[in-house]
Amino acid sequence: MEKQTQQTPLLKVHDLVKTFPIRGGLFGKKVGEVRAVDQVSFDVYQGETLGLVGESGCGKSTTGRTILRLYEPTSGEVEFEGKSLLKLSQEEMRQARRDLQMVFQDPFASLNPRKKISDILEEPLIVHGIGNDKERKEQVLELLQVVGLDKHHASRYPHQFSGGQRQRIGIARALSTKPKLIVADEPVSALDVSIQSQVLNLMEDLQEQFGLTYIFIAHDLSVVKHISDRVGVMYLGRMVELADRDELYDNPLHPYTQALLSAVPIPDPEAKRERIILQGDVPSPENPPQGCAFHPRCPYVMDVCKKERPAFVDKGNRHFVACHLIQ
Amino acid sequence: MSPLLLCGRNVEGLSTFEVAENDMQTDTAKVEIQPNHVEDEKPWKEFMRAFIRHRSALIGSIIILLLILIAILAPVLTSYEYSARSDDLNQAPSAEHWFGTDEMGRDVFTRVIYGARISLWVGFFAVTGSIVFGSFLGLIAGFYGGWRDTIISRFFDILLAFPGILLAIAIVTILGPGLNNALIAIAIINIPTFGRLMRSSVLRVKEEDFILAARAIGMKNSRILFHHILPNCWTPIMVQGTLSFATAVIEAAALGFLGLGAQPPEPEWGTMLSDSRPFIQTAPWTMIFPGLAIMLTVLGFNLLGDGLRDIFDPRMKQ
Numbered sequence: 001m002e003k004q005t006q007q008t009p010l011l012k013v014h015d016l017v018k019t020f021p022i023r024g025g026l027f028g029k030k031v032g033e034v035r036a037v038d039q040v041s042f043d044v045y046q047g048e049t050l051g052l053v054g055e056s057g058c059g060k061s062t063t064g065r066t067i068l069r070l071y072e073p074t075s076g077e078v079e080f081e082g083k084s085l086l087k088l089s090q091e092e093m094r095q096a097r098r099d100l101q102m103v104f105q106d107p108f109a110s111l112n113p114r115k116k117i118s119d120i121l122e123e124p125l126i127v128h129g130i131g132n133d134k135e136r137k138e139q140v141l142e143l144l145q146v147v148g149l150d151k152h153h154a155s156r157y158p159h160q161f162s163g164g165q166r167q168r169i170g171i172a173r174a175l176s177t178k179p180k181l182i183v184a185d186e187p188v189s190a191l192d193v194s195i196q197s198q199v200l201n202l203m204e205d206l207q208e209q210f211g212l213t214y215i216f217i218a219h220d221l222s223v224v225k226h227i228s229d230r231v232g233v234m235y236l237g238r239m240v241e242l243a244d245r246d247e248l249y250d251n252p253l254h255p256y257t258q259a260l261l262s263a264v265p266i267p268d269p270e271a272k273r274e275r276i277i278l279q280g281d282v283p284s285p286e287n288p289p290q291g292c293a294f295h296p297r298c299p300y301v302m303d304v305c306k307k308e309r310p311a312f313v314d315k316g317n318r319h320f321v322a323c324h325l326i327q
Numbered sequence: 328m329s330p331l332l333l334c335g336r337n338v339e340g341l342s343t344f345e346v347a348e349n350d351m352q353t354d355t356a357k358v359e360i361q362p363n364h365v366e367d368e369k370p371w372k373e374f375m376r377a378f379i380r381h382r383s384a385l386i387g388s389i390i391i392l393l394l395i396l397i398a399i400l401a402p403v404l405t406s407y408e409y410s411a412r413s414d415d416l417n418q419a420p421s422a423e424h425w426f427g428t429d430e431m432g433r434d435v436f437t438r439v440i441y442g443a444r445i446s447l448w449v450g451f452f453a454v455t456g457s458i459v460f461g462s463f464l465g466l467i468a469g470f471y472g473g474w475r476d477t478i479i480s481r482f483f484d485i486l487l488a489f490p491g492i493l494l495a496i497a498i499v500t501i502l503g504p505g506l507n508n509a510l511i512a513i514a515i516i517n518i519p520t521f522g523r524l525m526r527s528s529v530l531r532v533k534e535e536d537f538i539l540a541a542r543a544i545g546m547k548n549s550r551i552l553f554h555h556i557l558p559n560c561w562t563p564i565m566v567q568g569t570l571s572f573a574t575a576v577i578e579a580a581a582l583g584f585l586g587l588g589a590q591p592p593e594p595e596w597g598t599m600l601s602d603s604r605p606f607i608q609t610a611p612w613t614m615i616f617p618g619l620a621i622m623l624t625v626l627g628f629n630l631l632g633d634g635l636r637d638i639f640d641p642r643m644k645q
Binding site: 065068070094095096097098101102104105106109110111112113114123124127128157170173177 | 535540
């Protein structure tokens with residue numbers, strides 16, 4: 001699955017920050033803030049799948065949504081095809097969404113329960129003024145076939161489908177405007193394992209067929225390994241490691257990645273492996289630790305980790321890591 | 328090897344398999360499980376089934392339908408004019424005058440059935456008016472929030488600070504007595520009910536994933552509001568609208584009773600009750616029948632409203 005990646009990136013994310021205010025007190029004064037995404041930088045290349053992994057609450061989904069300006073970023077830069085997305089006006093951004101689509105985690109909540117499947121799939125076309133009435137109807141039927149559903153499903157409502165079928169509808173909706181980039185926010189986490197593989201394979205086939213680029217957000221490491229070309233690991237709103245898939249899984253450099261990977265079950269009852277058990281809990285993003293966010297739980301913690309935030313730098317072989325251990 | 332890789336990756340094969348399974352289901356369904364087969368059922372069919380199964384909703388709607396029929400067919404059902412006087416004053420019910428006559432010799436039955444026209448008319452337009460204005464304000468407050476929400480919500484609070492009927496009296500006093508002014512007053516005092524209901528529904532619905540999805544697709548706010556948020560907020564409004572219809576009928580009667588609503592000789596039920604006060608002991612039928620008419624109307628709408636609430640409540644669904 002080696003893809004040509006030595007080119008200009010389709011999407012450049014630089015020092016992206018998203019904070020949410022915490023309001024409290026009598027008059028809803030701002031009493032603090034949650035740094036959900038904290039200076040995240042990465043590039044996404046045409047035709048590849050970038051996996052984003054991390055525990056719940058580490059900011060993966062927020063990163064995805066902030067890139068698409070579903071949440072307005074606090075600071076940082078997002079460039080798509082060389083143009084800054086953050087400088088676009090509301091209306092320009094709305095039009096740009098034609099190229100940037102999203103697949104949601106919950107296949108039950110992400111479809112309007114009062115709309116027929118045909119309406120759900122036709123709507124993006126109407127919104128972006130694609131085709132006339134007849135062409136749109138044809139395209140809806142085509143989309144259904146592309147994602148492995150049947151024509152007669154078009155007149156049904158979302159509640160008449162299973163989770164896997166609904167996720168196919170969600171994917172078809174994202175595909176309808178022929179986007180270049182799809183942010184898939186845990187698209188298979190809500191599905192049974194057997195259905196997961198079907199949806200993942202569908203996404204891979206569609207990627208080949210339409211030359212799509214994915215940002216694939218997940219917490220399941222085996223899912224990410226299966227689908228990604230490169231993988232980024234997030235912890236407490238920060239990107240701690242980013243490398244090619246095989247490089248990351250075979251040679252994890254960051255202590256957090258090492259601990260995370262040691263938690264992947266091996267489908268062999270005889271296999272023995274040392275598990276790295278982390279101590280303590282994930283700190284609150286409201287009050288992240290000084291220096292490296294991981295230092296309170298890191299088995300190799302040094303003095304410098306408590307004071308200085310490690311830079312996110314290339315250690316060679318396009319393997320980025322933010323850790324003081326690796327110099 | 329990851330467990331995922333063990334699963335087959337044949338998308339084409341999968342879809343044909345699913346289609347085959349669906350065909351099989353429809354075949355067996357025809358034979359045995361017809362009633363439970365909801366594959367292609369439209370939402371309104373589902374609703375109709377629940378509606379017919381719900382006894383009070385059914386009874387309520389029958390009462391309302393009868394009332395509407397009576398109101399429409401009033402000229403056919405009686406041979407008297409509602410304002411025609413006769414010399415038979417305060418006569419007890421008889422074959423000639425089913426509900427008796429009032430102090431001016433008018434046929435009470437005729438006046439009661441013509442009164443249904445007035446009450447339904449007032450109820451319908453007052454409730455429609457409050458729904459339109461209340462929902463619009465609630466929609467703006469809930470969707471945009473911020474200063475718009477503050478202003479609109481405080482406006483609702485001000486309206487709610489006064490007892491409804493007192494506020495209605497004040498409004499009618501300003502506008503002048505009369506049926507249409509009573510209607511406007513009733514519509515105004517019910518605005519906050521619908522406004523708050525809509526606002527809370529919008530606040531709930533706008534956090535749903537499908538609204539985020541609509542935004543991600545690139546929809547304009549206006550389309551999100553009217554195509555996605557509004558259709559998902561109607562249910563509580565419909566239930567409240569039915570219940571408010573009942574209160575509106577009572578409020579119209581109350582204003583009529585106080586002489587602020589429909590003016591004589593209009594056959595308004597509240598006005599009739601008021602006129603019958605001196606004759607409660609000598610001619611009780613002049614009071615009983617308009618009173619019964621109000622009670623039946625209110626009962627019908629309350630039964631229907633409670634029924635709709637049960638039917639729409641997701642917790643009641645099996």
